[in-house]
Amino acid sequence: MGMAKELRGGRARGRARGRAVVRGWAWWFVRALPFLMIVGGLVFDYLSPPPFTAVPMFVAAPLIAAPFFSLASTVRIGVAAILSILALRTSSGTLGAVVPSIELSTVITVSALAVVINQVVRRGNEQLASARVIAETAMRAVLPTPSERIGGLHVAARYEAAQADEFVGGDLFAVAESSYGVRLVVGDVRGKGLEAVGTVAVVIGAFREAAEQEDSLEGVARRLERALAREGARQGGIDPVEGFVTAVLAEIPPGAAEVRIVNRGHPEPLLIHSDGSLDVLVPAVPALPLGMDLGVWTDRADVWELATGTTLLAYTDGLSEARDAQGVFYDPAARLRGRIFPEPEELLSALADDVRLHTGGRSTDDMALLAVARPAQGQPKRRRTVKIVGRDASEEGLTR
Numbered sequence: 001m002g003m004a005k006e007l008r009g010g011r012a013r014g015r016a017r018g019r020a021v022v023r024g025w026a027w028w029f030v031r032a033l034p035f036l037m038i039v040g041g042l043v044f045d046y047l048s049p050p051p052f053t054a055v056p057m058f059v060a061a062p063l064i065a066a067p068f069f070s071l072a073s074t075v076r077i078g079v080a081a082i083l084s085i086l087a088l089r090t091s092s093g094t095l096g097a098v099v100p101s102i103e104l105s106t107v108i109t110v111s112a113l114a115v116v117i118n119q120v121v122r123r124g125n126e127q128l129a130s131a132r133v134i135a136e137t138a139m140r141a142v143l144p145t146p147s148e149r150i151g152g153l154h155v156a157a158r159y160e161a162a163q164a165d166e167f168v169g170g171d172l173f174a175v176a177e178s179s180y181g182v183r184l185v186v187g188d189v190r191g192k193g194l195e196a197v198g199t200v201a202v203v204i205g206a207f208r209e210a211a212e213q214e215d216s217l218e219g220v221a222r223r224l225e226r227a228l229a230r231e232g233a234r235q236g237g238i239d240p241v242e243g244f245v246t247a248v249l250a251e252i253p254p255g256a257a258e259v260r261i262v263n264r265g266h267p268e269p270l271l272i273h274s275d276g277s278l279d280v281l282v283p284a285v286p287a288l289p290l291g292m293d294l295g296v297w298t299d300r301a302d303v304w305e306l307a308t309g310t311t312l313l314a315y316t317d318g319l320s321e322a323r324d325a326q327g328v329f330y331d332p333a334a335r336l337r338g339r340i341f342p343e344p345e346e347l348l349s350a351l352a353d354d355v356r357l358h359t360g361g362r363s364t365d366d367m368a369l370l371a372v373a374r375p376a377q378g379q380p381k382r383r384r385t386v387k388i389v390g391r392d393a394s395e396e397g398l399t400r
Helices: 002-015 017-021 025-047 055-065 071-092 098-142 193-213 217-234 332-336 344-359
Strands: 153-160 171-178 181-189 245-252 258-264 270-272 278-280 302-305 311-315 367-373 387-389
Touching: 025 055, 025 071, 055 071, 055 098, 071 098, 098 193, 153 171, 153 344, 171 193, 171 367, 181 193, 181 217, 181 311, 181 367, 193 217, 193 245, 217 245, 217 258, 245 311, 270 332, 278 332, 311 332, 311 344, 332 344, 344 367
Parallel strands: 153 387
Antiparallel strands: 153 367, 171 181, 181 245, 245 258, 258 302, 270 278, 270 311, 311 367
16 A cells, blocks of 8 residues: 555656656646647637748647646647648638648647557556656665664764766765664765665675674674675675775764764765864874775774764765865864854754755755764653655755
8 A cells, every 4th residue: 555655656756757857937838838839820820811820829839748747638729730730721611621721630630649658658657756756665675774872872863865866876984772772874886776786785784794693893894895795796796996885884882972983985974063163083194985895904993072962964975075066075073163052963963954955955965864863861752754865855054
């Protein structure tokens, strides 16, 4: 039932695809254009000398309607075009002549063709919408929603798609509670599409197993390396240039006011303190991404203080490499420094809206955001949900 409901919703989104292509005043202009063509054709043909004809305008009207209008509206516009040419030729007394007959048959043929085009476009949109629903369902299964409360920590996560209604990508996040503390990973698989989703599944599956079994964060990183190596061998080898995964792994031990981090070629996480100050967690020793197969890499975790009221923010390069119209990169540290957020979810909502404003809705890469906060004493539990949103969400930025 759930999948059927999603598919019905997908078909509804397919019928609205034209609105997604042309928005605002342009959408209304396209909606009005077939009627304007018919009215303009009537006026032009009535006022013009006999050698001139408005048949091209009557022909264009149903063709314009076909990809954007419903079947009934396309039929109505086609009928209106046919009746218009009939009325004009009847009033001029030339309906039975050769040229007017050819004009009428042309309008009838094109109107019938517009109906066929309308059906082809509609079915194609429905198939595309269904494929998107299936892809989104698969992505949600691979990238499950973490609980909003794990090991006494407040957690929020978000997957921001670069394109509206597109959810298949290579960004990933996961949080697991173990006897060694709360462990998390945020990563970015090189590439897109189903192949990237397959690698995401491998990384998250290996992480969940390793987070429970390995006694060190460095051991978790080694398990991820081995999992990627096995996947590469199964696929006949992974290109070391195209097949790598950047990742940051973190561990918050139980009862300790610290966070341990292993960074494998990933954008540096941020520590946002309760007073608005901020630290960029630059690793002491830079490391290569996972899966590059360039020899054994000795990981070393860096340790940072995680006081109460502090939030750890990890993200993928879809955030830090988002550009505005002038090509300026988005700087999350500069934008967040000095700002205070009561909960991780508010932080991610404000951050997602702000980067959308920065790019003007022109993001070219997906981004995954994960925020984990050590709540202050007495801070209440607040129910939160993880949102998967496209770039068409509301455009409200960070409070300036």
